[in-house]
Amino acid sequence: NAGVTQTPKFQVLKTGQSMTLQCAQDMNHEYMSWYRQDPGMGLRLIHYSVGAGITDQGEVPNGYNVSRSTTEDFPLRLLSAAPSQTSVYFCASSYSGTREAEAFFGQGTRLTVV
Amino acid sequence: AQSVTQLDSQVPVFEEAPVELRCNYSSSVSVYLFWYVQYPNQGLQLLLKYLSGSTLVKGINGFEAEFNKSQTSFHLRKPSVHISDTAEYFCAVARSSASKIIFGSGTRLSIRP
Numbered sequence: 001n002a003g004v005t006q007t008p009k010f011q012v013l014k015t016g017q018s019m020t021l022q023c024a025q026d027m028n029h030e031y032m033s034w035y036r037q038d039p040g041m042g043l044r045l046i047h048y049s050v051g052a053g054i055t056d057q058g059e060v061p062n063g064y065n066v067s068r069s070t071t072e073d074f075p076l077r078l079l080s081a082a083p084s085q086t087s088v089y090f091c092a093s094s095y096s097g098t099r100e101a102e103a104f105f106g107q108g109t110r111l112t113v114v
Numbered sequence: 115a116q117s118v119t120q121l122d123s124q125v126p127v128f129e130e131a132p133v134e135l136r137c138n139y140s141s142s143v144s145v146y147l148f149w150y151v152q153y154p155n156q157g158l159q160l161l162l163k164y165l166s167g168s169t170l171v172k173g174i175n176g177f178e179a180e181f182n183k184s185q186t187s188f189h190l191r192k193p194s195v196h197i198s199d200t201a202e203y204f205c206a207v208a209r210s211s212a213s214k215i216i217f218g219s220g221t222r223l224s225i226r227p
Binding site: 033035040041042043044045048058059090092094102103105106107108 | 120123148150156157158159160163204214215216217218219220
């Protein structure tokens with residue numbers, strides 16, 4: 001099993017550019033989420049989805065859009081990149097039931113905005 | 115809303131010494147609790163989780179944690195650390211009825227030979 005796959009692993013953007021971070025999972029998990037990791041701040045939730053067609057905002061949603069057209073994919077879009085969005089981004093997925101609450105993480109995307 | 119506080123941003127210990135990484139949470143409803151580990155330049159990996167039942171939870175790599183409802187704590191312990199335990203450790207909480215997971219700010223464990 002591939003688990004959670006994120007692409008690209010590294011990306012450099014200029015201020016104002018847009019791009020999409022890709023996330024795919026092959027575990028048929030209902031729940032998917034995006035986090036950003038910044039030094040000393042842990043992981044902060046950007047957006048999450050509890051199933052195809054359903055998305056919601058997390059703690060730090062501004063400047064990001066998401067959609068969930070399939071169970072497998074949950075792309076994160078940066079509409080107009082800013083230096084404050086320089087960070088490491090992690091995608092995660094999990095079952096939404098009560099028995100399996102563990103989240104599985106991708107390897108991360110390191111984004112630099114110059 | 116839930117929140118998680120990791121009281122120590124860095125914990126240096128000597129190899130083969132015991133270690134405790136502290137975590138406190140706040141929530142008005144029942145919660146699930148997790149500890150994740152992140153090795154350098156990697157994603158997060160689950161160490162252990164508390165869903166219900168026994169308050170002492172054993173995880174991988176010899177780690178264990180104890181859920182204390184009255185003190186709203188979920189401290190992580192290991193009786194004897196190894197150089198390979200050098201990593202950042204994250205405590206996390208989720209509501210029992212939902213899957214949104216909230217993370218603490220992390221504790222960087224450094225092991226001295």
